[in-house]
Amino acid sequence: MNSTTQTILLQDISNLRSKEAQWNPYPWYKEMREQYPVYYDAEQDVWNVFLYEHAKRVLFDHQLFSNKKERSFIPIPKLMDNRSNVNFCDPPQHRNRRALLAKAFTPRSLEEWEPRIQSIVDELLTEIEGQSTVDIVDKLAVPLPVTVIAELLGVPAKDRAQIKAWSDVIFLPYAKETFGDTEARKLQTMKEFHNYLYPIVVDKRKHPSDDIISDLTQAELEGERLTDEEVVGSAMGLLGAGNETTTTLISNMFYSMLFDKPGVYRELRADLSLVPKLIEEVLRYRFPSTNDRKIVQDTSVFGPDMKQGQMIMVWTGAANRDESQFPHAEQFDIHRAENQQHLAFGSGPHFCLGAPLARMEARIALASFVKRFADIGQTEKFDVLAHLTDSPMGQTLKSLPIRIV
Template structure:
């Protein structure tokens, strides 16, 4: 069985996709370093891992989110690391906030924030778009949803970036940065929960403290774990979708014209960005028993990876997978938001933020140009998107 190093420092994005293609051509699963995990590079295998909690448990997150150098981490005890039946009532408690009614209430606010940020960015002309738009939009929305003090928003990017380094930190400086952020977030979010218990408001934290399913409420520790998960995820997913969308627009200027002619093209464009450049590249699971997948025997207790970024380019499912083709057949069948019981709670919110964000930006420009030919990607492998995005926006 071939072993691949996904974190090799010299591995470019093009190298990574070539590596995925090679992995998909191997019989059965592969092994990957530095985890020593079994990796599913083909769509069928990755989907099988993600949808079957009986054989492939999400408790792997608890293992990977609490490495020896870190210690206790609330994310490790969130519902993302639970399987049914423990997962089911917790999911039911928090799903309400992300349902159609909740999203409908948010749409006007997302549209307003998008319009304001897009207007300010286009006025600047040359602008670093992560700090001006792609990060600030979801940050402001998730901050408002949780009822957080805007004066604290300036810390969120550092928190989000360092939490995204959990599975790929390799140096003592990176270890300490993550440890520091976990301490800061724990103190901050514990204080938020305590404040809402004393004085509930019209926000998601207050709603979750009051919510019940079959007479059961969230404990403070359960809510803390959920907020540890939600705050970075609520920013990172949309930030990377928007950032990757802007990079794609620079590479495919004809897509801008299609959007300007018909904004109904924007959702199709977003789905193809999600397929080609998923914001989350992989998902961890743990084999709960000795299993066999595509002829590979996986011992119980082994870490298993669903390689989402590879599965989304599987030639067996998507025709011409290396081509950017919005509206393609099976275009929404990508695994970028997961599959099965752990399908991303915030998928509808991320899609709405990306759609309204692009509508606001596209309507104000006649073109855009990257200020540097080299893209500076986020460190690590798990989260995929530009760390900075200097662009010139040509006003319409």
């Protein structure tokens, strides 16, 4: 099986070809929910679900829908496919692997990190102070998560720009026309990232300190320590995933406050307890994520006959706007009851390990920003299409100039 057949090309399923359509896939999501809620893409032999209940079932039911898969929309290079990778296995094996990493992301561990995250945020906001216009992606959404995850893992924070550049490439989406180029870039990046992390891992095995890489070098799985290669693979996955998602979340929070619900910033100023509600609504409303699973046995659980071995895509961004779960789902409403029931971080056994960290970083960043600055505004002649970049979600903001009052 070559790489092209192993990779699920999302653009080919969705037909969202233009930047504009990829940034705003929501009309297409709505059409699919209403007209083709269980859709079969014959060309790639992939099923697709768009409704909340269907999405949740696929994510929870590992006996029907497995994460052990040969095909994916973000194929993981062999370098990271090892015993410590939590992404390509199911319970009970998955529980043991996940337990290795989970310690670092428990609320108690994160509480200890809160003061450090607060001081990183304060430093970044101090640099912004006094400016009337600022690129919030460059000054806050990018540096905060990559600095935090680098420090948590025990990687020099001074290398954050390089780490961010590597993880951007690792998470590049595939398209048919540019497949070979993208694959070559990813392989080269993986090698560089590996060569950077390997000596750090070797050193931490000899001189462990209080960080995740040290913990992984000491941890046991199935009665054995992880190899250096396995620790490198885990660190690479955490460094990549740990900054991409949170950068997108923070960028989208500011976009939503300016364009989805202008005026909501002043509401936060008046009542800081609304900050977590806003974060959850951004995750529900403007986070077009997807997940994939392999169908383990023939099933007609959603109506049509699905065959063992076929793939199924879960369009969680569509599920998060399902009216049967979220009334008036196409409205951005921070007062929505139960808005944290969204599936942006997945659900079930593979619920995103870093979700508590992402939420904490977003909360500290937004609350600190709101306390410090009276208001924000759109810049003149802002054209979102000029500020987008390819990402696994289709398009994300690579820059977002905002006015600060």
